[in-house]
Amino acid sequence: MPQDVTSLGGFHSAGSDEAQDGDLDEPATRFGAKPRHARFAAALIVVLGGVACFVPAVVHSLQTTAALNSSKNVRASTNAYRQVSCYRTTMQRTVPKGAKVYLGPLSGNEQLLVEASVTWADVVIEPTEAQFVVSLAPGPGECEGIRLVVSRRS
Amino acid sequence: MILDGFLALCLLALPVAYPTIRLVGLSPATLFLLPLAGGLLAALGTVLELGIGGTVLGWYVVLCIGVNAIAMGGSLLWRRGADVSEGHPGSRLGLRPRRLAVALLTFVVVAIAVAWPLQPLRARILGYDTNAVWIVHAIEIYGGHSALFSGIHAPQVIAANPDYPPVIPASAALGFTITGHVVYDMEAVIAAVFNACAVAVLACGIAAATRFRTWAATSLALLVAAAVCLTAFGVAGVYAVSGYADLLWSAAAAAAVVYGLVLPSTSRNLAMAWLCATVAALTKNEGLAMAIVVFLLSSIRFIPAPRQVPSVPGHTTRSIAGDRRTWIERLLLAGAMAIPGVLWAVVVRRNGIHDAFFAASGGASRAARVAPTVSATWHYLHILPFVMFIALIGVTLLRAPRRSLRLGNDGWLWAVLCFSLVITAATYVFGSFEIHWWLSTSVDRTMIFPQLILFTDAGIWIIVALSLLESGGRTQIALNVDDAQVQAGPDELPSLVTSSP
Numbered sequence: 001m002p003q004d005v006t007s008l009g010g011f012h013s014a015g016s017d018e019a020q021d022g023d024l025d026e027p028a029t030r031f032g033a034k035p036r037h038a039r040f041a042a043a044l045i046v047v048l049g050g051v052a053c054f055v056p057a058v059v060h061s062l063q064t065t066a067a068l069n070s071s072k073n074v075r076a077s078t079n080a081y082r083q084v085s086c087y088r089t090t091m092q093r094t095v096p097k098g099a100k101v102y103l104g105p106l107s108g109n110e111q112l113l114v115e116a117s118v119t120w121a122d123v124v125i126e127p128t129e130a131q132f133v134v135s136l137a138p139g140p141g142e143c144e145g146i147r148l149v150v151s152r153r154s
Numbered sequence: 155m156i157l158d159g160f161l162a163l164c165l166l167a168l169p170v171a172y173p174t175i176r177l178v179g180l181s182p183a184t185l186f187l188l189p190l191a192g193g194l195l196a197a198l199g200t201v202l203e204l205g206i207g208g209t210v211l212g213w214y215v216v217l218c219i220g221v222n223a224i225a226m227g228g229s230l231l232w233r234r235g236a237d238v239s240e241g242h243p244g245s246r247l248g249l250r251p252r253r254l255a256v257a258l259l260t261f262v263v264v265a266i267a268v269a270w271p272l273q274p275l276r277a278r279i280l281g282y283d284t285n286a287v288w289i290v291h292a293i294e295i296y297g298g299h300s301a302l303f304s305g306i307h308a309p310q311v312i313a314a315n316p317d318y319p320p321v322i323p324a325s326a327a328l329g330f331t332i333t334g335h336v337v338y339d340m341e342a343v344i345a346a347v348f349n350a351c352a353v354a355v356l357a358c359g360i361a362a363a364t365r366f367r368t369w370a371a372t373s374l375a376l377l378v379a380a381a382v383c384l385t386a387f388g389v390a391g392v393y394a395v396s397g398y399a400d401l402l403w404s405a406a407a408a409a410a411v412v413y414g415l416v417l418p419s420t421s422r423n424l425a426m427a428w429l430c431a432t433v434a435a436l437t438k439n440e441g442l443a444m445a446i447v448v449f450l451l452s453s454i455r456f457i458p459a460p461r462q463v464p465s466v467p468g469h470t471t472r473s474i475a476g477d478r479r480t481w482i483e484r485l486l487l488a489g490a491m492a493i494p495g496v497l498w499a500v501v502v503r504r505n506g507i508h509d510a511f512f513a514a515s516g517g518a519s520r521a522a523r524v525a526p527t528v529s530a531t532w533h534y535l536h537i538l539p540f541v542m543f544i545a546l547i548g549v550t551l552l553r554a555p556r557r558s559l560r561l562g563n564d565g566w567l568w569a570v571l572c573f574s575l576v577i578t579a580a581t582y583v584f585g586s587f588e589i590h591w592w593l594s595t596s597v598d599r600t601m602i603f604p605q606l607i608l609f610t611d612a613g614i615w616i617i618v619a620l621s622l623l624e625s626g627g628r629t630q631i632a633l634n635v636d637d638a639q640v641q642a643g644p645d646e647l648p649s650l651v652t653s654s655p
Contacts, residue, residue: 119296119297
């Protein structure tokens, strides 16, 4: 007999396209011989145990969201974002498209320079092949306290 | 940026709405699946961009036209069958106001639960991998075939992991076509919304384990769904909103487990599992490994072993030829489902690109890598004993109601968990990076999936327990009055709604 498999939140009726469960599964049967009160107690324990699992996880989630959404974090992250976006804008303004660039002295921020130059400049490994050397340096500049230093190789 | 992000999501979701709904039916989960389905086509467009040429936008348009044509052709071919099933008493949407109300409520509750953790998007957080990997890939894909080809072969683009699959960067590249230029936080917005959609599909799947008669039980089930959503974002932490792909593949793979191995084994659930697992496969390499596991297990479940035939009185036997044929069918089904997911891996390897994890031998011996791996992974499995306890009680005392709901055996879920842990641990032990650095920079992300599976198991057992409590311990708890009418028609209703103390 075809069975309706629509369920909580289902708009549709999946009707007749069901298959039997495989090796691990057994066909649906009526309840076994477990006493009703034992099943009830087990169900209560499962619900309470599940609540005990989920409540700390949900609290942790809400705390994480609140911390990430705090004005202090938003300010810091927004500044960092402006800085990183600025590198690409500056690169496009100061280095001609397709130029060979060597990413100069790096301090763990090489991925930001690669990101700034990808599909715009041709990053080379050997400095001798480069037309420009690009590096980051602290100091007053347009990128939130970091300057993108671009120097032409003679 | 909000308007651009919204337009990008429309570009991803709307063109695939019709074929997706034809394939998996209309439900709250389907609505959350739409952007992910668009992301899948964008990823396949990137495969074609790399393998043949052109741009991701061009291939995306071609693929959208193709899948819509296939869906329309399919619906014309199957119209007669559809007319029969849709004509079934009470199955039309308009005749089920309560079901429609519950569906809308589910959508709203889950949407709120996944939208709340997205608030930090206003901070425009970009993680290390977001800059080093995902945005770089998105810019290369946006640049067209030559930019993508030279980008993945460029030795100087360090740490960019060019073999990583393209769901998120391809979708971000489509977003760049809307803005007209590269905007870094488009990638983070797309990734975060995709994370939310995948988590929502997972939560809807857990809530869909049964249908309740009372609003009280329905509300509790929706609370469980909302808790799953918030928990998933809590487990992922900052990675959920900073452009990383780990929550996406984990939640999509967990959703595939729910639809393929937990919910009743139907064609539509299998199709849903296929889409979710393919999203996981085309999001990250770990997702591809888990997707293959899910494809294999769900094929085994979907194609049951042949029935035993009586040989001599009192004994039954199975035909060896029948067994072999069944296994061939299962492998063919799993292989067919895996095709879109493995396409990217095949194409990048044909281009000579391999992952960096096994490139060279690591400093420490294999044995010396085991202890730190076990220690680091165990740190993220503190929930395991609690869920084991719940599952043990469930398997011992709630097996019958679970069967009555036609849910898959809990063993499937634990098998996936074991596969996941073994694959993750083996990657760390046999990989090439310095183990302590590698673990410190990645284990919190690779353990998202096992944690989601554990919370999913707890959620499923809560739903089963709530069903039992609502029914007062009666039999056939999955059947409410509406279900019974659909099964047997109104005339047979009294004989179906039976109960036992």
